[in-house]
Amino acid sequence: MNKSMGVAVLAAVTLALAACGSGGPGDAGDGGRTAASGQPRVLKLWHYETADSAMGKAWAEAVKRFEASHPGVTVKFEEKGFEQIQKTASMVLNSDEAPDVMEYNKGNATAGLLSKQGLLADLSEQATKRGWDKLLPGGLQVTAKYDDRGVMGSGKWYGVPNYGEFVMVYYNKELFDKHGVKVPTTFDELTAALDTFVKAGVTPIATAGAEYPAQQIFYQLALTKAQRPWVDAFQSYKGKVDFHGPEFTYGAQTLADWVKKGYLDKNSAGIKAEDMGVAFMKGTYPMMISGSWWYGRFASEIKKFEWGHFLFPGAAMSPGSSGNVWVVPEKSENKDLAYDFIDITMSKDIQNLLGNSGGVPVAADPAAITDPRSKELIESFNKLTAADGLAFYPDWPAPGYYDVMVAGVQNLINGSKQPAQVLDELAKPYEDNLADIGN
Secondary structure, eight states: OOHHHHHHHHHHHHHHHHHHOOOSTTSGGGTTBOTTTOOBOEEEEEEOOOTTSHHHHHHHHHHHHHHHHSTTOEEEEEEOOHHHHHHHHHHHHTSTTOOSEEEEOOSIIIIIHHHHTTOBOOOHHHHHHTTHHHHSOGGGGTTTEEOTTSOBTSSEEOOEEOEEEEEEEEEEHHHHHHTTOOOOSSHHHHHHHHHHHHHTTOOOEEOOSSSHHHHHHHHHHHHTTOOHHHHHHHHHOSSOOOTTSHHHHHHHHHHHHHHHTTSBOGGGGGOOHHHHHHHHHTTOOSEEEEEGGGHHHHHHHOOSSOEEEEOOTTOSOBSEEEOOEEEOBTTOSOHHHHHHHHHHHTSHHHHHHHHHTTOEESSOOGGGOOOHHHHHHHHHHHHHHHTTOBOBOTTOSSTTHHHHHHHHHHHHHHTSSOHHHHHHHHHHHHHHHHHHTTO
């Protein structure tokens, strides 16, 4: 964005916020001071995106715009780890240490659970007033709304996503060329490519069993045998799920087989996501199956080889959804400021910046996305959404399911349990949760 355009957009944002501000203490009209004490106000912001990711870049700019349009208000940003927020959110949001606005994982087991516990502010009025409901059409609202049971898809607004995400296959073009491998378009071609690398002594796929990546591979493999009704049954309780049916059985058995065949490192059970990403960026692995949240970082940091991506072959659906959501804790004392900040992240200029930085914006001007690599990413996302191909994530359906999934997939990787045993362990907390919510 050139300097003159940036000034013009900043002025527009400032005027818009002045015109539609909440009028409460701390808006642009009172110098950002509380009515009671006259002390400067502080907006506490938490998120877990790295500074060089697309979201990190866009939200850093949003902070600048917010402070410029709210004289006297300071944003106190604290970067938190995904795992850290995942494990402590309920406790922190029920204390005086809660932030005013934070990024949080979407789904029944996370944002849904917090909404059910009364820890999140109802954003329904703001969603209508500020037009967020118009910027986020049907499918993208699924993870924003939760009913009284904490089940996503209907009810009140408790979160606002401002980007999309999905799991794909990243690949190292130089290693593909070196070993004569073409981008696979079918599952059989993918298997043949994996075999080619193994025969050359190269482990084809970087992964991490100690955190989310490996469980997403397990789920992606299950999705090669799944149809939309199965996803709806698993994620939204719209039918009975057989954990020993063809979908999960195939996912578990194939993941175990991939380790035996050398497609995945048998030591990856103890690897974390960051180490997986760094290994791919070093050029160690030909492929990495993970989410679009890596895209902007790879674009910034990979300098030694050409890389690209493709949708997982042989599957009509992939793990993915609207992105993680902005939530406003019920204990926040600056809800008006939190709403203003969320609104800025939904503005066209911030959305365009997110898109040109390697993210998947939900409200950008398509003509403003000029980066070729970003266009490719957005085209893949649009292809998935047009085909109703976003299948959410395997750890969403039940509270605490993330840790259950991590442990189960680690057992598949290290061979300590058979696939049938792991599926039994995945079934129990899922079925216990169904009983808890009355299904």
